[in-house]
Amino acid sequence: MKQEVAKATLGVVLIIGLSLLFMWKFQGREDVISVIAMAFLFASVAFAWNIHALSGVVSLGHAAFFGLGAYGSALFAYYFKVGSWIILLVGGTIALGCAVVWHLFFEQLRGGAYTLATFAAAEIVRVVVDNWDSLTMGSSGLTNIVVLFSGTSEFYLVTMVLVIIAFLIHWAALKTCWGLQLRTVREDELAAYAIGVNPPRVRMVSLFVSAFITGLCGAIFVHRVTYLEPSMVFNLHISAMPLVFSFLGGRFTTMGPLIGAFLLYSVDQILLSPFLPSTHQAVYGFAIVITVSFMPNGICAWLARIPQNASG
């Protein structure tokens, strides 16, 4: 355990160190900084998604949390004329509220049924937001949303803090006692009952934490982009992206989702797009296929040489 704590500390130091290094190296190159910041943001979503996935179910509906977080905080800022950072928490809380409803209805579902139900649930949220014109402006969308971050560096630092928090919770979900509980729940629910773990509660906590972080990410995202319409946040792309990032990075490694998001997002944005404006998607596809073929447990596991047959 002590060793793991040391590793986590090392991880945090590494993230902070590298972030500051990048900030120093790319002074005046806000484009790079902002891409890395976006990568941090999506890495946090990936961490959040994986915290939930570690309880043994795959969600394809995290766009609902992301979008509700974005809508919640943007609308709160709009109606109550609030321009402080509190609104980010409002976004997270509304996503949490959605998670409570999910938990009430989907608690019994597992496997494919759960995945399908979450996907459908995200669709329901989208249609409601899209049609509730009087509250959400519907498909007209929101423009000129309050900008919370005065500059790119501020945005960068905020996402850095966010990713560190997400990293620590994700680390806890793998290495601490809670992590062990999650593991028993994902591997054998009956056995978990037998050793005194309460699977519904463990699963619920992971869902709530995951939803809150995802909602927070959505809120931060919208105050950066400053434009919002339903199909922008409530889409399959947002739901599937964390899955791809955590999978390629390594689902059972503490750093996996971050590495996955960082490599896939920033390399695509910074290196591929300029040179291959219309074929970079194919290269992206090849990268995914090759990574999964040669590193079936993800880049991080491959780097740390975790044996390929250890899945737990």
Place this chain on the structure above:
Amino acid sequence: MEQFVQLFIQSFSLGSFYTLLALGFALVFSVTHILNLAHGELIILAGYVAYVLEQKLSMGLWETLPIAIAISVVSLMVVVSFVLHQRRLSELHSLIITFGIALILQNCYLGTFSANYRIIFHKSRYFSLLGGHVFISSVQLYLITLSLGAIGGLYILFRKTFIGKALRATIQDRFAAQMAGIPIPRMQLLGMVLGGIAIGIAGPLYARVSYLHPAAGIEPTIEAIILTLFAGMGRIRILLAGGWLLGVAETTTAYFLGSQWREFVSAMVLVVILIFREARGRENSV
């Protein structure tokens, strides 16, 4: 009154269309446990093949079908065998890897067929019912008969032939099937061939009902995933029932509440049925 009959016809042809889109996916998933996200892209490929044949050689639906089927079978086999030969294979792995393949395919189509939207123009024949107030077009008839035919054919294959029973056994319990001496690779091959045939039928119809576009594959893939997960492994008849249910739900919602609530009701129906099925499953197992 005629309105509702017409609505009914529309629902059933739409439901049959959904079933046809899902059939190939469901077969591949049941036999090989691969969630093929490139499924829609393969349907689009079959559609493009039919489109080119129709443009260059002015072939009709029935003439293009065999060629589209042949190409779909081969391309599905290439994709699925590639995934099957991965060192590690779980459903999630297959999901991600076929997602990558789908991206590559989309880009290939963009290069080959350009970003233009394409449809196969068809001169529909109409058949009037109920004294001429209700119409059914030939494409709708194709949709309904082909989906019924495909499901019926599969039903006979699964229930009446020896190889079909072996395939069903493989779907239900792969380990037990292996113990019974059923060669799993051969069954997977059979699953791919059947899935390829289904995709080859769906493609040319897709080009007639909807439109072709390099990025259009996502819609049929989503539809296929929904229906397959909804029906469950190897339950081919439920697939048709599910398709019809969705078709009726969507069409009636769009009629009575407006098109904007379409996805809402179909998603609601899905969630409710999933929860109820789960609850019933629990009761039964106790």
Place this chain on the structure above:
Amino acid sequence: MNRFLIFFAAFLMFFGLSFQSRVAAGVIKIGAINPLTGKLAKHGIEIDEGIQIAIDEFNEQNGNSGMVVELERRDDHSAPDVAMNQAEQLILKEKVVALIGGYVDSLVGPVSVVAKRNRVPYVASASLQSRLTQGKNPYFFRVSCMNGVTQPVIEFLLKWKNLRKVAILHASTPGASEFARTVEKKLKVSGVDVVVEEKARAGQPDFSPFLLKCKARGAEFIISAVFFADHLVLVRQMREMEIPVKGYIGPWGVAYESFIKEMKNMAEGLYGLTAWLPGFAYPGTEEESRRFVELYKKKFGRIPTSTSMHGYVSARVVLEAVRKAFEQGGVFSGPDLANFIRKTKLLTPMGSVEFDEKGDPRWYKQMVVQIRRGKIVPVHHEHSDAEN
């Protein structure tokens, strides 16, 4: 752990090496961001190609004066965060002096924010939503606007004899929703009943419930503010089900050669809107229009669309400002360029282009066209008399 360190070192080197931007002396760079892949690729590519033609033309005309413009093209995957990243990259890494392009408001909006933050002018090629220009952004301009689409439609419909009932269907995007709302309000004021008003997600496979409802409620005219692909399905179903309407108008997506090519005789009689047609340019610009079509055909092997013309015009606006800046000493600062753009007075095949204080075009107006015998024919427009 070794593997990790090697990877780490390679990663740092990779990042360190790849950031040398390469700006040759005397070259002025302009950035274009469009959806080149994904669902919106068709129109994104059309805009992109129109822009390329404008740049080529400019370089040919001004080659000997030592002014060379280079175009940097980027894909936004139809995702707003990507559009922002690419815009920022173009400005900071490639040192572009201005941005052009963009299709759909959700992608134009975020780019305009980046333009404002970095004080670089951005001229959007296709953007409609009115609220987008109300944020007091002095660096944001666009060559199209909502009024130029709604007005001709309303005028056209009100001239129609005995029009009592219309049905409106629109895509669930901000631009289409605003269009539908505006048209509905105006029509109601003028005593026309809107019997069906609906919104649909783009990419739906079936519109028959909407059509049946139109039939049941006796709609005489369908206004369908959906995208190209949805028209393909909608029109086909309308023809198959023999919905008895007098007319069908699609503000975007109908007046395209490729639409007629796919729909064949089903497209007969449909109304659409367009700002420009290959054989039908604003009076006084016939020569330019002809040259554009020729260059386009030579470079891309097909006939340009009205969307390409939007790209071309937006690029022309920026290039004109660049020329002025060059003539006045060759300093391409953002505020200066934005000022030049604000003072633009340009006659283009799409009409004359001038901007108001919000950055919207003053004179932008599309014309109503009809598809007759496989040809797109203007039926209602301001300058038709001059042409005939």
Place this chain on the structure above:
Amino acid sequence: MFLLIWEFEIMGKGDPVLYVRKLSVCYGRRPVIFEVTFSVTMGQIVALVGPNGAGKTSILKAICGLIRPVEGEIIFLGRHVEKLGVYDIVRLGIVYVPEGTSIFPHMSVEENLEVGAYLHRENLSGRLDYVYSVFPELKDKRLVNASALSGGEQRMVTIGRGLMANSRLLLLDDPFLGLSPKATDRFCEAFHILREDGITLLVAGQHVRRLLSAADWAFLIENGHITLTGAGKDLLKNEHLQQVLFGKVSLILPGLGFVD
């Protein structure tokens, strides 16, 4: 020389249908079977007993090709089978009936049986009749979905499916698990019928008394080694076996000396 004698000793009487020599099996890098040698005589019921985790299932799985042995030979009717796949081994006539139930739940009993004959489709009805003669209970329920059967009946289906594959050697893994004493009797009876018809059975299991009293020949396995060999009834009386399996006799615990 010693080896030869030993080998002679562990062989039963009559012709061997299966001969296993120096078989070693690993899970990952962990060895579970150490150079085990034994043979099974044609037309006998041979029992494989031992405490939990001794390696009984591993031996059966290695014979039917589900696990590839690290070392050793497996000879079935004069043919080396240790390098063959499951499919080929089933074709040769070795059928493994796994622990618990292994049926196709959404197929009828008859379909379940039919599928077992995938490799030998000739004379299907004749063999179906044979299975029904061994397990008459199944005949009444031949059109019932297999998932609706009781546990014992499901096991009958599984064994019946093995018979349909024209098997000459049935490898049964814990066939009495969870059955009532009455049902167990019923299975023993069926095993004897099968033996009469020339089918060899290699049965592994926990129900030592029952197994050994039914078996012609038996082996005791401990920690991956065969430690006792002999006729079933003789083995039952063996003190070492009783000590290992029933713990009747005093145990020797390290460091504690003798404990009762």
